Amino acid sequence: MNCNKAVKEISGYLDGELTEELKRTLEAHLTYCNHCHAVYDSTKKTIELYCDGQLFLLPDEVRTRLHEALKRKLQEHT
Amino acid sequence: MTELPQATLARDEGHLVSEAKAGNYSAFEELVNRYEKKIYRLGMNITGNREDAEDVLQDAFLKAFEHLPDFREDSRFYTWIVRIAVNEALMKLRKRRTSREVPMDDSEDDNGEVVVREFADWKPNPEQQFAQAELERILQGAVNSLSPGFRTVFYLRDVEGLSTEETAELLNLTAGAVKARLFRARLRLREELSKIFKRGGYS
Numbered sequence: 447m448n449c450n451k452a453v454k455e456i457s458g459y460l461d462g463e464l465t466e467e468l469k470r471t472l473e474a475h476l477t478y479c480n481h482c483h484a485v486y487d488s489t490k491k492t493i494e495l496y497c498d499g500q501l502f503l504l505p506d507e508v509r510t511r512l513h514e515a516l517k518r519k520l521q522e523h524t
Numbered sequence: 525m526t527e528l529p530q531a532t533l534a535r536d537e538g539h540l541v542s543e544a545k546a547g548n549y550s551a552f553e554e555l556v557n558r559y560e561k562k563i564y565r566l567g568m569n570i571t572g573n574r575e576d577a578e579d580v581l582q583d584a585f586l587k588a589f590e591h592l593p594d595f596r597e598d599s600r601f602y603t604w605i606v607r608i609a610v611n612e613a614l615m616k617l618r619k620r621r622t623s624r625e626v627p628m629d630d631s632e633d634d635n636g637e638v639v640v641r642e643f644a645d646w647k648p649n650p651e652q653q654f655a656q657a658e659l660e661r662i663l664q665g666a667v668n669s670l671s672p673g674f675r676t677v678f679y680l681r682d683v684e685g686l687s688t689e690e691t692a693e694l695l696n697l698t699a700g701a702v703k704a705r706l707f708r709a710r711l712r713l714r715e716e717l718s719k720i721f722k723r724g725g726y727s
Contacts, residue, residue: 457707481643488646492714493682502568504561508578
């Protein structure tokens, strides 16, 4: 397996979508290829960073304005 | 907080929806409380800025409130509100199309090879080297380098945890297209973040 092919399979590997054989071949490549291992590692880390629950938190004032807008809408309806 | 089993939550949600449809506002408010954080995050991920994310949040829930009588209870409220919010977010971007900042054409990303230029290892725990606000700015900047179709797939699959099939259905794409976009989105984001987080990069 060359690096081009390995990089293409990393996404599917992270999702557990590879066949057993492909998975084994990729894992073998990742063991000895520092470059592809770094790509694998940092791709995984990229996903983790965006999944961090502390990211893009709803600010209190935005929440307040949402609930005020909904209440105004409710009053229009009644 | 203990996690409720999925089935209990769904039943409970169905009850809230029925109550809300019957005109019980506090039941609707409870649904809003449950999903407002997710929908704001969705807006931030797809539109790439706070003002638009707030509009998406408000418009999505106002529309949900207005169209609640049309909501068929055979699907989850959560899926419904996500669909409304995704539409609002993409519409927002389309309106902004006049400005050069948003490439709407996803085809350019669909063609061509994914080029990986950054092969360096990252520093350990990059998130700990930046203040929260700075980290948000960095992550937001990277997301903004993706075209909307790719951001949306990345958000739904990787952040929101929807399956390939759910994402495909929501966006009217084939499962294959979802996988291809996800692959590209992940590598593109990684590439952008590597410029900042790699060993020897600036901090």
